[in-house]
Amino acid sequence: MPLALVARSGQALRLMAVERDAARHGLAPGMTLADARARCPDLLTLPHDPAADATLLAHLATAMHSLTPSVMPDPPDGLLLDISGCAHLFGSEANMVEKASEITALSTIHALACNPAAARALARHGTPAQRRAEDVAALPVAALDLSEEAASALRRAGLKRLGDLATRPAPALAARFGEGVVLRLRQLTGDVAAPLAPQPMQAPIRAEARFAEPIARTDDVLEVAEDLLRQVAAQMEQRRLGGRRFALTLHRSDGARRRLQVETGQPTRDPLVVVRLLRERIDSLADPIDPGFGFDAITLAVKRAEPLAARQTGLDQAEENQDNLQALIDRLGVRLGQDAVLRLIPANRHMPEQAQVQTPAAKWNGTVSFALTTMPRPLLLFDPPQGIEVIAGVPDGPPLRLRWRGTVHEVVHAEGPERIAPEWWRQRGGHMGTGAERTTRDYYRIEDGHGRRLWVFRRGLYGTQTTPAWYVHGLFS
Amino acid sequence: MEHNRNMESVSASILTTPAWRLRPALQRPVPVLAAGQVHEVHGQGDDRAAGLAFALGLGAANRSGTVLMVRSGGRPSLALYGEGLMLLGIDPARLLLVEAGDAATLLRAGLEGARCPGLALVLLESEGPLKGYDLTASRRFVLAAERTQTPVVLLRHAAKAQPSAAHTRWQVASAPSQPLAAPPGAQVRPPGLPALAVEALRWRGGPAGQTWHLQWDEQHGGFRDTTGTSNRSENGQAAPSGAVLPLAALRAG
Numbered sequence: 221m222p223l224a225l226v227a228r229s230g231q232a233l234r235l236m237a238v239e240r241d242a243a244r245h246g247l248a249p250g251m252t253l254a255d256a257r258a259r260c261p262d263l264l265t266l267p268h269d270p271a272a273d274a275t276l277l278a279h280l281a282t283a284m285h286s287l288t289p290s291v292m293p294d295p296p297d298g299l300l301l302d303i304s305g306c307a308h309l310f311g312s313e314a315n316m317v318e319k320a321s322e323i324t325a326l327s328t329i330h331a332l333a334c335n336p337a338a339a340r341a342l343a344r345h346g347t348p349a350q351r352r353a354e355d356v357a358a359l360p361v362a363a364l365d366l367s368e369e370a371a372s373a374l375r376r377a378g379l380k381r382l383g384d385l386a387t388r389p390a391p392a393l394a395a396r397f398g399e400g401v402v403l404r405l406r407q408l409t410g411d412v413a414a415p416l417a418p419q420p421m422q423a424p425i426r427a428e429a430r431f432a433e434p435i436a437r438t439d440d441v442l443e444v445a446e447d448l449l450r451q452v453a454a455q456m457e458q459r460r461l462g463g464r465r466f467a468l469t470l471h472r473s474d475g476a477r478r479r480l481q482v483e484t485g486q487p488t489r490d491p492l493v494v495v496r497l498l499r500e501r502i503d504s505l506a507d508p509i510d511p512g513f514g515f516d517a518i519t520l521a522v523k524r525a526e527p528l529a530a531r532q533t534g535l536d537q538a539e540e541n542q543d544n545l546q547a548l549i550d551r552l553g554v555r556l557g558q559d560a561v562l563r564l565i566p567a568n569r570h571m572p573e574q575a576q577v578q579t580p581a582a583k584w585n586g587t588v589s590f591a592l593t594t595m596p597r598p599l600l601l602f603d604p605p606q607g608i609e610v611i612a613g614v615p616d617g618p619p620l621r622l623r624w625r626g627t628v629h630e631v632v633h634a635e636g637p638e639r640i641a642p643e644w645w646r647q648r649g650g651h652m653g654t655g656a657e658r659t660t661r662d663y664y665r666i667e668d669g670h671g672r673r674l675w676v677f678r679r680g681l682y683g684t685q686t687t688p689a690w691y692v693h694g695l696f697s
Numbered sequence: 698m699e700h701n702r703n704m705e706s707v708s709a710s711i712l713t714t715p716a717w718r719l720r721p722a723l724q725r726p727v728p729v730l731a732a733g734q735v736h737e738v739h740g741q742g743d744d745r746a747a748g749l750a751f752a753l754g755l756g757a758a759n760r761s762g763t764v765l766m767v768r769s770g771g772r773p774s775l776a777l778y779g780e781g782l783m784l785l786g787i788d789p790a791r792l793l794l795v796e797a798g799d800a801a802t803l804l805r806a807g808l809e810g811a812r813c814p815g816l817a818l819v820l821l822e823s824e825g826p827l828k829g830y831d832l833t834a835s836r837r838f839v840l841a842a843e844r845t846q847t848p849v850v851l852l853r854h855a856a857k858a859q860p861s862a863a864h865t866r867w868q869v870a871s872a873p874s875q876p877l878a879a880p881p882g883a884q885v886r887p888p889g890l891p892a893l894a895v896e897a898l899r900w901r902g903g904p905a906g907q908t909w910h911l912q913w914d915e916q917h918g919g920f921r922d923t924t925g926t927s928n929r930s931e932n933g934q935a936a937p938s939g940a941v942l943p944l945a946a947l948r949a950g
Contacts, residue, residue: 537815540815541762541814541815542815544813544814544815545763545793545813545815545816547813548765548793548809548810548813548816549793551809552795552806552809555802555805555806555809556795556796556797556798556802556806560795560796560797560798561793561794561795562793562794562795562796563790563792563793563794564777564779564782564789564790564792564794566779566789572778575779575780576778576779576780576789578776578794581793587790588790589788589789589790590779590780590782590783590788590789590790591780591783592783592784593780593783593784596784597778597780597781597783597784598746598778598781599746599749599750599777599778599781599782599785600745600746600749600775600776600777600778600781601775601776601777601778601781602774602775602776603774603775603776604774618885631885632873632885633874633876633885633886633887633888633889634885634887634888635877635887635888665887665888666888667873667874667876667888669873670870670871670873671870671871671872671873671874671892671894672743672744672871673746673871673874673888673891694778694781695745695746695775696746696781696888696891697746697747697749697750697751697754697785697871697891697893697913
C-alpha cells in the first residue's frame with residue numbers, strides 16, 4: 221500500500237513526504253492530495269507531524285555519537301557528521317556508512333565530500349552517480365541554496381551546473397548575481413570554510429569505584445553507593461541537573477553483574493534519598509544479592525536526568541512537606557511497585573463507576589479535583605455492583621424490602637429515584653434510543669432498620685421485555 | 698491549719714481529676730483522634746463506610762495535608778468514591794492510596810507513612826485478623842506517630858480486638874439517621890445525614906466504655922455529638938431548638 225504524509229498548505233492538502241512504494245507510483249512531495257489520489261486511488265495518508273520529525277532527528281543525532289563526536293542536525297531531515305579521523309576506527313568509510321544506516325534503521329541517502337557544504341549539496345541535490353563520484357561540479361545551480369529568483373537568473377544566463385560557474389571569474393559573478401552566489405560556490409569548493417556547529421555530546425553522568433579487595437556485605441555496598449552518589453551529585457550540580465533514574469551495577473569477582481535500578485518521582489541530587497531507595501530495592505528483591513566471593517567494582521550511572529536548579533532549603537515548610545511526600549511515594553513505589561501507589565482522578569464520564577480513575581501517583585502531577593456535587597454520592601462504591609433481590613413499587617417506587625448476601629433488610633427511609641441514563645453518544649446508534657430502557661439506571665438512597673445507608677439501583681425500566689434487575693452500588697456512612 | 702490542709706487536698710483532687718469526671722452532665726467529652734497517637738477503629742463487615750467516615754471525619758477533616766490510606770488488597774471491588782469523599786469534606790486530591798498485598802506489607806507501608814512528616818492522617822484498612830499486628834508492632838507505630846505528630850488509625854473490619862499499644866479503640870457502626878422532610882407526594886422520608894453509633898472500647902486517660910451518637914454537621918463540617926436527642930426525634934416529637942439542624946431547609950437551600 222502506498223503511504224504519504226499530508227499537511228495543509230494554503231488552500232490545498234499537499235503531500236509532505238512519500239514512502240518508497242508511493243514514489244514508484246509517481247507521487248512526489250509537494251503534489252496536491254487530489255492529484256495524488258487521481259494517480260493512486262488506494263493511497264493511504266497520515267497527517268504530517270513536524271514536531272515528531274524534529275524529535276526523531278534529535279534522537280538520531282544523539283545516536284550518531286557512537287560514530288563521531290561531531291554531529292550537527294540539518295533540519296528538517298538531515299544530519300551532518302564530521303568523520304575526519306574516525307573512519308579508520310570502523311575499517312573504511314563504506315563500513316561507517318553501513319553502520320550509520322543500521323543505526324537509523326530508515327532508508328537514507330548519504331554523500332561523502334571533503335567539506336560539509338559539498339556533502340550536504342551532494343546528498344540533497346545530487347544523482348546517485350554524482351554522489352558516488354563526489355562530483356560537485358556536475359550539480360545543478362539549485363544546490364547553491366539560493367532564492368528562486370537568483371537561481372532562475374543563473375539558469376537564464378545559461379549557467380545550469382556548478383561547473384559552469386566555477387570557470388567564470390568571481391568578480392563578474394558577484395557583480396551580476398550577488399555576493400551570495402560566489403560565497404556559496406567557494407564554500408562548496410572548499411575555498412572558504414563552512415564549519416559545523418556540532419551538537420555537544422553530553423558526557424554520561426557516572427561514577428565508579430574499584431576495590432583492591434572484594435567487598436561482600438550489603439552495608440558496605442550501600443556505603444560505597446552513597447560515596448558514588450556524592451560524586452555524581454557534584455557532577456550534576458555543575459550541570460544543574462537532578463537524577464530521575466539511577467542504575468547501580470555490582471561487578472562480582474567471577475565476572476557476573478548485578479544491576480539495581482531505582483527511579484524517583486522528582487529530580488534529586490540528595491545521596492541519602494537514593495541510598496534509602498536502593499536499600500528498599502535490595503530488601504524487596506525476590507532473589508537476594510549473592511555476593512559470591514565479593515564485588516570487585518561498583519559503578520553508578522544516572523540514566524535519566526532533568527533540570528534541577530539549586531534551592532534554598534529549610535525556609536518553606538509546605539515545600540518541605542511536599543518533598544517528604546514525594547520521597548514517600550518513591551519509597552512505596554520501589555517497594556510495592558508503582559501501580560500500587562495511587563491517586564484518585566476524576567474522569568469526565570456519566571456512569572458513577574467510570575466517573576473516577578486510579579492513576580499511579582508517581583506519574584501524575586496534576587491538580588484536577590472533583591467538583592462538589594449536590595446529589596447523594598456514597599463513600600464506598602462496589603465495582604462491579606452487587607446483585608440483590610428487591611420488593612419495590614411499580615413503576616418507579618423505592619425498594620420496600622431487599623435481600624442482600626442472604627440477609628433481609630427492611631427499608632425504613634428512602635430517597636429517589638435519580639435517573640442516570642447510559643451514555644448514548646458512546647454507543648453505535650445510541651441516539652436512536654435503542655436499548656436505553658434496558659440500561660437506564662434509577663438510583664435510590666435507602667436506609668434499613670439498623671441505620672445502614674445503601675445506594676441501590678434498578679437497571680432497566682418496568683414495562684420492557686426483561687424484568688429489571690436490582691443492584692447495590694455503594695455504601696453511605 | 699487543719700482547715701487549710703483540707704482545702705489543699707480538695708483542690709489537688711480537682712486538679713488531678715479530669716473535668717468530665719467531676720461534672721459528667723455538663724462536660725461530656727466528644728470522641729477525638731489525637732495527633733501523634735495510634736487509634737484502632739473496629740467495625741462489622743457491613744459497616745465499612747461508617748468506620749471510614751469516623752476516621753476521616755475526626756482524623757483528617759480538621760487537618761491539612763495528605764491522607765495516606767493503605768488498603769489490603771484482595772477486595773478491589775469496594776473502591777473509595779471521590780464525590781462521596783467531597784461530601785465528607787475530604788478533597789480526593791489530598792488522598793494517596795496504597796494497595797498492599799498482605800498484612801506484612803500493609804503494616805510496613807503504614808509505618809513508612811507514619812514516619813513521614815507532614816501527613817494529615819495515616820489510615821490502614823484491613824479485614825479479619827491482622828497477622829503481625831501485636832504489642833511490638835503497635836508500639837513501633839506509636840513511636841513513629843509521636844515523632845511526626847500524625848494520627849495513625851487502624852480500621853479493622855470484622856476483627857477481634859488484640860492487645861496493643863493503641864491510645865484509643867473504638868467500635869463504630871452506622872446509626873439510624875435523622876430523616877429529612879418528605880417531599881410532597883412521597884410515602885417515605887429520605888434518609889438524613891451520616892450518623893454513627895460510637896463506643897469507646899478503650900481510651901487511655903479518657904472515658905472508656907462510653908457511647909455516643911454522632912451526626913454529620915453539614916453547616917460546619919465534622920461530626921457532632923447528638924446523644925440523647927436522636928431518640929426523641931425518632932418518636933416523632935419536636936426536637937429541642939438548636940440541638941438538631943433543620944435539615945430539609947438546609948438541603949433545599
